[in-house]
Amino acid sequence: MILDASDAARMHHADPVMVEEILAFVSHRLLEPEEPLDGLADRDRLAASLDGLICENGRDFREVLAIYENDLAPTVLSADSPRMFSFVPSAPTKASLLFDMVVSAASLQGISWFEAAGAVMAENQALRILSDLAGLPPESGGVFVSGGSAANLSALVVARDTMRRRRREAQLPDLPLRVVVSDQAHSSIANSLNITMMTALVVDTRATDGVLTGQSVRHALASDPDPSDICAVVATAGTTNAGIVDDIVSIGEVAREHGWWLHVDGAYGGAGILSARVRPRFAGIDRADSIVMDPHKWWFSPFDAAALLYRDPRLAAAVHTQDASYLDVIHDGDINPSDLAHHLTRRARGLPLWFSLAVNGINAYRDAVDRGIDLARYAARRLSERSDCMLVREPDLSIVLFRRRGWGEADYAHWSQDLLQRQRAFVTSSRWRGEVVGRLVFLHPATTEEMIDEVIDALG
Numbered sequence: 483m484i485l486d487a488s489d490a491a492r493m494h495h496a497d498p499v500m501v502e503e504i505l506a507f508v509s510h511r512l513l514e515p516e517e518p519l520d521g522l523a524d525r526d527r528l529a530a531s532l533d534g535l536i537c538e539n540g541r542d543f544r545e546v547l548a549i550y551e552n553d554l555a556p557t558v559l560s561a562d563s564p565r566m567f568s569f570v571p572s573a574p575t576k577a578s579l580l581f582d583m584v585v586s587a588a589s590l591q592g593i594s595w596f597e598a599a600g601a602v603m604a605e606n607q608a609l610r611i612l613s614d615l616a617g618l619p620p621e622s623g624g625v626f627v628s629g630g631s632a633a634n635l636s637a638l639v640v641a642r643d644t645m646r647r648r649r650r651e652a653q654l655p656d657l658p659l660r661v662v663v664s665d666q667a668h669s670s671i672a673n674s675l676n677i678t679m680m681t682a683l684v685v686d687t688r689a690t691d692g693v694l695t696g697q698s699v700r701h702a703l704a705s706d707p708d709p710s711d712i713c714a715v716v717a718t719a720g721t722t723n724a725g726i727v728d729d730i731v732s733i734g735e736v737a738r739e740h741g742w743w744l745h746v747d748g749a750y751g752g753a754g755i756l757s758a759r760v761r762p763r764f765a766g767i768d769r770a771d772s773i774v775m776d777p778h779k780w781w782f783s784p785f786d787a788a789a790l791l792y793r794d795p796r797l798a799a800a801v802h803t804q805d806a807s808y809l810d811v812i813h814d815g816d817i818n819p820s821d822l823a824h825h826l827t828r829r830a831r832g833l834p835l836w837f838s839l840a841v842n843g844i845n846a847y848r849d850a851v852d853r854g855i856d857l858a859r860y861a862a863r864r865l866s867e868r869s870d871c872m873l874v875r876e877p878d879l880s881i882v883l884f885r886r887r888g889w890g891e892a893d894y895a896h897w898s899q900d901l902l903q904r905q906r907a908f909v910t911s912s913r914w915r916g917e918v919v920g921r922l923v924f925l926h927p928a929t930t931e932e933m934i935d936e937v938i939d940a941l942g
């Protein structure tokens with residue numbers, strides 16, 4: 483079929499009515515007093531409304547937008563609702579959401595200095611703030627990638643290849659490498675090890691209340707026949723399930739003694755470095771070789787953005803820089819964002835955080851993180867006051883794990899379904915050491931104590 487040139491031209495020409503109506507739709511969402519929870523999917527209805535929608539000829543945009551608004555959007559759980567207490571919620575600032583639209587409207591890329599100097603410099607300014615707050619040295623640097631999983635993978639590739647290079651230089655044989663991880667590490671770490679063909683030395687943290695410590699690592703090493711193939715250790719600064727911050731200082735000491743790479747996964751909890759209430763728990767993070775902190779989690783940015791920081795970005799560039807003749811022009815001496823992870827083309831996804839940090843100031847971020855911690859402490863107190871509930875542990879950050887005495891999986895599922903059906907909250911259970919438990923995560927500063935009361939009162 484020969485494409486009609488006039489059709490092709492039409493789709494690249496902005497229809498002022500479409501621009502206006504889509505912006506009005508977006509304004510409405512941004513100005514809603516409370517983000518709707520939604521998430522009630524009826525797959526048969528969805529299938530019926532999408533059936534045959536895309537065909538050879540286009541449709542009126544209003545018809546398609548109405549399908550999105552009426553049929554699709556209500557089935558998508560709003561991670562940014564202040565009533566979202568499951569998984570790891572998101573709570574992007576309005577400034578970050580608005581600037582995300584600016585990035586989208588220009589399809590702004592942030593691949594290299596050559597192509598996108600202003601975007602790269604602004605992203606680097608935001609990364610500098612994060613690095614400084616973590617206490618990394620001035621020569622540290624990094625890149626925004628799509629999420630914590632991508633960041634963990636990219637960092638562990640650098641850890642692996644840096645060790646391989648050192649071994650080569652020392653004329654030691656190449657061998658499959660291992661990484662020390664806690665039994666509480668995020669699932670993306672196991673995934674990364676699988677992809678990179680490394681294996682884990684898993685440290686049992688039952689004796690240390692879920693916290694990985696230098697002592698527990700030493701204990702695991704003592705019963706390991708030959709730890710010379712270990713290249714790295716992963717400390718988690720805020721485990722996803724329970725919000726536990728590992729003892730980074732003592733883990734860092736073991737890493738230094740053995741010449742291991744110290745990777746700190748703060749994808750969820752890293753923002754705790756902003757809060758004077760919990761900052762001491764992050765002691766030792768300044769010794770990390772790489773750190774992950776997700777702006778799309780507790781740094782109040784929209785999906786999808788994870789900050790990946792390296793103590794020495796040159797080590798990452800040595801591993802990740804892509805070499806192709808058509809790219810020679812972008813390799814003009816400076817390290818590019820695309821050189822620091824397993825990607826090439828990338829959106830300037832750090833700019834929403836950059837804009838919001840500049841507009842709101844760091845103190846507003848400190849307050850917002852403090853608020854999540856306070857809400858978790860409030861929920862923990864309310865649960866402890868009930869004779870039928872028991873905390874699994876006191877929250878380190880903003881995640882509360884608890885037992886409702888006498889409840890099994892079906893009871894938690896009913897609690898969850900009922901609250902969602904009534905659009906009061908979204909809660910899900912989890913497991914702690916095999917036992918089904920309740921789990922509540924707080925990020926959104928607009929969550930109120932009353933919203934928490936409703937969730938806890940629904941426990942019967």
Ligand SMILES: Cc1ncc(COP(=O)(O)O)c(C=O)c1O
Nearest residue numbers: 570629630631668670722749750
């Ligand atoms: C500690 C930790 N690491 C990694 C991840 C993965 O991040 P993402 O979902 O952005 O890939 C998460 C997600 O919750 C996390 O909490």
